[in-house]
Amino acid sequence: MASTEESPTTGGAIYLDNNATTRVAPEVVEAMLPFFLDQYGNPSSQHSFGDIVSQAVKTARRQVQRLIGAGAEDEIIFTSGGTEADATALHAALRSQPERRKIITTAVEHPAILAPCEQYRKEGYEVHLLALDGSGQIDLDAYRRLVDERTALVSVMWANNETGRLFPVTEMAALARARGVVFHTDAVQAAGKIPMAVEETAIDMLSLSGHKLHAPKGIGALYLRRGSRFRPLLRGGRQENGRRAGTENAPAIVGLGRAAEMATDRLAELAAMGGLRDRLEQTLLANVPNCMVVGAEGARLPNTSALAFEHLPSEVLLPRLNRAGIAASSGAACSSGSVEPSHVLRALGIPPSYARGAVRFSLSRYTTAADIERVIATLPGLVAELRERSFVWREAADGQGMGSAGGDGHVSGS
Numbered sequence: 001m002a003s004t005e006e007s008p009t010t011g012g013a014i015y016l017d018n019n020a021t022t023r024v025a026p027e028v029v030e031a032m033l034p035f036f037l038d039q040y041g042n043p044s045s046q047h048s049f050g051d052i053v054s055q056a057v058k059t060a061r062r063q064v065q066r067l068i069g070a071g072a073e074d075e076i077i078f079t080s081g082g083t084e085a086d087a088t089a090l091h092a093a094l095r096s097q098p099e100r101r102k103i104i105t106t107a108v109e110h111p112a113i114l115a116p117c118e119q120y121r122k123e124g125y126e127v128h129l130l131a132l133d134g135s136g137q138i139d140l141d142a143y144r145r146l147v148d149e150r151t152a153l154v155s156v157m158w159a160n161n162e163t164g165r166l167f168p169v170t171e172m173a174a175l176a177r178a179r180g181v182v183f184h185t186d187a188v189q190a191a192g193k194i195p196m197a198v199e200e201t202a203i204d205m206l207s208l209s210g211h212k213l214h215a216p217k218g219i220g221a222l223y224l225r226r227g228s229r230f231r232p233l234l235r236g237g238r239q240e241n242g243r244r245a246g247t248e249n250a251p252a253i254v255g256l257g258r259a260a261e262m263a264t265d266r267l268a269e270l271a272a273m274g275g276l277r278d279r280l281e282q283t284l285l286a287n288v289p290n291c292m293v294v295g296a297e298g299a300r301l302p303n304t305s306a307l308a309f310e311h312l313p314s315e316v317l318l319p320r321l322n323r324a325g326i327a328a329s330s331g332a333a334c335s336s337g338s339v340e341p342s343h344v345l346r347a348l349g350i351p352p353s354y355a356r357g358a359v360r361f362s363l364s365r366y367t368t369a370a371d372i373e374r375v376i377a378t379l380p381g382l383v384a385e386l387r388e389r390s391f392v393w394r395e396a397a398d399g400q401g402m403g404s405a406g407g408d409g410h411v412s413g414s
C-alpha cells in the first residue's frame with residue numbers, strides 16, 4: 001500500500017515484515033559471490049568452468065533436499081521462485097492427466113495458486129475452494145466429500161502467509177493418495193520455519209521460495225516425488241533433467257542451498273522466535289483495548305502474528321508505525337483506491353470492524369528482544385492517539401463503554 005509518509009529505510013528501523021521478504025543472510029551472500037566473480041561457467045558446459053558450477057548446483061540440491069526431508073536430491077527442481085513452482089505444480093498435474101477435470105484448493109491460498117486456478121476454471125475445469133470453519137481450520141468434512149477419481153489435483157498451503165496458520169497437509173495428502181489423487185502443497189511460508197519430512201508423507205509436490213528464508217529473491221524450488229507424472233511448464237533446454245528449461249541461476253541456487261542449510265541447522269532457534277512473538281501478542285492484548293489475534297486458535301508458524309485493531313484501519317496505523325521506525329504490513333488489499341480486507345480475512349469471517357484493522361507482524365532470526373520491546377513501548381500509545389481522533393471509534397466507545405484494556409471489550413482468538 002502506497003504511503004506518502006517518509007519511510008525510514010536505514011539505521012534503527014525495525015523490520016517485522018519477514019513474510020513479505022527476508023534479509024539475505026551475510027553467509028548466503030558470501031557463498032554466492034564466487035559464482036558471480038570467478039565461477040561463472042554454465043553448469044551444462046563440458047569443461048572445468050561448467051563442472052565447478054554443476055557441482056555447486058548439486059550441493060545446493062542436497063541442501064534443499066535435507067531442509068524438507070525429501071528422499072532423493074533429484075526430486076528438487078530449481079525454479080525462479082514460489083510463483084513458478086506453484087504454476088509448475090498445477091500445470092504438471094493437470095496436463096499429465098487431461099481426463100481429470102477437477103481441482104480442489106482453499107479459499108485462502110496465495111494468488112500464485114488462486115489466479116492460475118481461476119484461469120483453469122475459465123478453461124472448463126471445476127475448481128473447488130475449501131472454506132474455513134469458525135476456528136480458521138479447513139472444512140475437512142467438505143474435503144472428504146469432494147476428493148474423488150475425477151480430481152486431478154489437491155493443492156493446500158502448508159502455512160498461510162497472512163495469519164501463519166498451519167493446515168493439516170499431511171492428513172489431507174494421505175486421504176488424496178488413498179483415492180489416487182495428486183497432492184501439492186505451497187510451503188513457501190512454512191519451509192525453514194517448521195521441521196519437515198516430506199518423504200514420510202503422501203505429499204507429491206511442494207513449492208518453496210528462497211526470499212522467505214534469507215536467500216535472494218527470484219529463486220525457488222519444486223519438490224517432485226520420484227515416479228510422479230510430470231509435464232514441464234518451461235520447455236526448451238534439458239536443464240533440471242528436462243523438467244525446467246533455462247540456464248540455471250547458479251549464484252541464486254547456491255544461495256538457496258546455503259540458506260536451506262542454515263535453516264536446517266538452526267531450526268531449534270525457532271522456539272525463541274516463537275517466545276518473542278508470544279510476548280508481543282500477550283503484551284499488546286493486555287495493553288490495547290479491542291484488539292484480537294487472528295487465527296490464534298490453532299497451530300501457527302512461530303514467526304507470524306496477525307493482530308486486528310477494532311475501528312482503526314490499517315492504512316491509518318501502518319504509516320504511523322512506519323514513521324516510528326517499525327515496518328509491518330496489512331491484511332488488506334489496496335485496489336482502485338479502496339481498502340478492503342484481504343480474501344484471507346474475509347474467509348476467516350472476523351468481524352468487519354476488526355478486519356480492516358489487521359496488521360501482520362512477521363519476525364525472523366534477526367529479530368531481537370529489544371525490537372519487540374520497542375514495538376510494545378510504541379504501539380499502544382499510537383493506537384490510543386489515532387483512535388482518539390477517530391469519530392467512528394469515539395462513537396462506538398460512547399455506545400459500548402470501550403477504552404480499557406483487558407476488560408470485557410477485549411477479544412482474543414478469531
Ligand code: PLP
Pocket residue numbers: 019020080081082083084086110112157159160161186188189209210211218219220
Ligand atoms: N505462496 C505463498 C504462500 C507466498 O507467501 C508467496 C509470496 O509471498 C508466494 C507463494 C510467491 O512466492 P515468490 O514471491 O517467490 O514468487
